[in-house]
Amino acid sequence: MRTRIKPLLLGCAVALGLGMGACGGDDSTDGGETPGVTDTKVTVGGHFPLTGPAAPGYSDIPVAIEAYFEYVNDNGGINGRELEFIARDDGYNPTNTVKVTKQLVLDDGVFAIVGGLGTPTHSKVVDYLNSSRVPDLFVSSGCLCWDEPEDHPYTFGWLPSYTVEGKTLGNYIAENFPDAKVGVFYQDDDFGADGMAGLDKYIEDQIVAREGYQSGTTDIGPQIAAIKQADADVVVLLTVPTYTALAHLAAAELNYAPQFVSSSVGADPVTVGGLLEEFSKGAAGTDMIEGMISDDYLPPVADTSDSWTQLFDKVRKKYAPDLPPSGTVRYGMALAYTFAQALQAAGEHPTRDGIVDALEGQELAGPPLAPYRYSEDSHAGITGVQMGSIKDGESVPMGDVLTTDDGDGPIEPYIEGHPEAPKDGIPPPQ
Template structure:
């Protein structure tokens, strides 16, 4: 890999923009002043709502720090077409009412050009209508809900992470093949995460599922749900949970002598964060003397991005360099990488647009080509498909070692389509024009 100084050399190089259909009709297009909102000759203002506090903050607080580090690196190396990226992060505490307030601020006071990576299903659902009515590009939502992939209703909104149904399909197929005959219990967040995940995993395991237990992210307690999973006899426990509740579930299970095979999705299985939370939760209990990594050893995880523990991956190594320079003292986690990939993809699109930046050209450019980079699976962003990443790999956490790859990345759809292998020409950082490549 090239050094940071070398790969930064082409940051100010313009790339000609491609063109395709306008996402809105002429009658619905925003006023000319609006399409360049937030853009000046030397900066572009973008915003995001993130749970810097509240029940989702453990782990997810690192999404915006990861994105910030990449933007700081880009800005220190000349910006994009001479513009600095002005990244405004607002705390919504994972509360939809606060999401609406901070989004109003970002649109009306900060006059953002685009929203990037707004985090959470119930939170972002509360503002998606406003963003689209105002003509604000709403890129790479940090949630696997299907709502972001509705281009006819929400032409300005685009998904990012693999949706919950696709991810659960791959999990269900893997469990059916590798844990045949085992009973399966589900623990899931009581919003769109639950139904969307069920529609995927039940395609392969409906007859094997013996428990459906939900939780409220505002209620930090899982004693009853974990006890019910144990009573059901579930050999495999699939936790469609954010990191705080995955850690809580694993620790509570150990406390009552329940030791299933835990399976976690990409949005909850950040091992570094989950282990830190388990250590915190275990204080003052009989488990406080147990190394926290012992609780996550053997955890099966699905993922669509390179993981922080995969040190041989060129993108992980590249991001680690940036992290060490711009996030000194902060942990380097999977959610850090998640934010870094979002920032990279957004910056790639800005680079491709060229110096004449406006909202309509941004979306035309996003829709116009296949985007490759850090992701392990194909990324969908076209006029008719706003779904984002299209599949996952399956790995198993091994304490003190790199994750063990159990199944190569595979892709599928959100309905009843097959789960398929694929070929992806995945570039290294130095092959990407943003970071020094020429093609």
């Protein structure tokens, strides 16, 4: 009996050793120095689904961010500092988000979190980041919840909010399909809820069916069948790319061909086309979403006359030639540009509070079609979108850029236009 003690003791001892070997003691205390900033480098990071069901499409974002950062580094950096990006995989699982975010802050010692992806995921680390005074910039989600400067002074949104998109889509349907019956297929979280709140401001009486899905379940046939049963002529998709593709496939199976109207979240033709091809084993492709109406907040990927598109394509070809010229890649680059811009605005000696002040105080303008709303009272991102439709597999804009707010404010055209990209592709000192 006594001999049995040994294995356990041994186990404990080795486990202790294992733990010690694994980790270097680094009680990172902030002693005046700004974490993640040295004389030669600024390190930032983010959490993204790099594996699992949410990874297709989204896993390209950090690669695009890294590509643009490399471009900046090869051209002298920002105030002489190179930019480093650390992407950690959370698999879209909130528990992992908490883990990897703490790893980024405590272990990797990042200056800021940039572009952390997802509402259910990122909402779990907002309190932590703000209580640790870590800038939480440009969350990759259109939830209204990032715009709470009182409670979360370090968190900034970037995307147009789901409500702004919902209002613009609803307005478009009310004007162009005034007699249509509308079905809504939505993601059953605040993406769907905020989006529908926007739709309801314009077409509440036109909506005849609302069907939700849980992210993760792939059988959505019943929901699409229910929308068909309600005789909807127009179907609004408040979906991520995977479910835009699944909804089209399910509708085709039911011989149901309504006019699809999709939020920009799930409307990138390259991503959705690729998913359609994958799910149907090559039987379907981008042609299936031909004619789909959606909105967009960046210059179209296909518009090669736009200076931003030219810049991003140049960077992609040189630093990430494996990536497709998709909306997702364009998004990552635009996000990376905005961070470089904010860092530039924070001055020669960037601090965590300094970059927050710079975002609140200086009027940044960049790749997005409409201006940002950043101020001391607002941490919301892009104010507006432009409607478009898919022709020959490419998104073609229609009409003016439209701006609005998250409340009952009117939808107004924005005609000033977005600025040209700087010649060298690097945000100029302000």
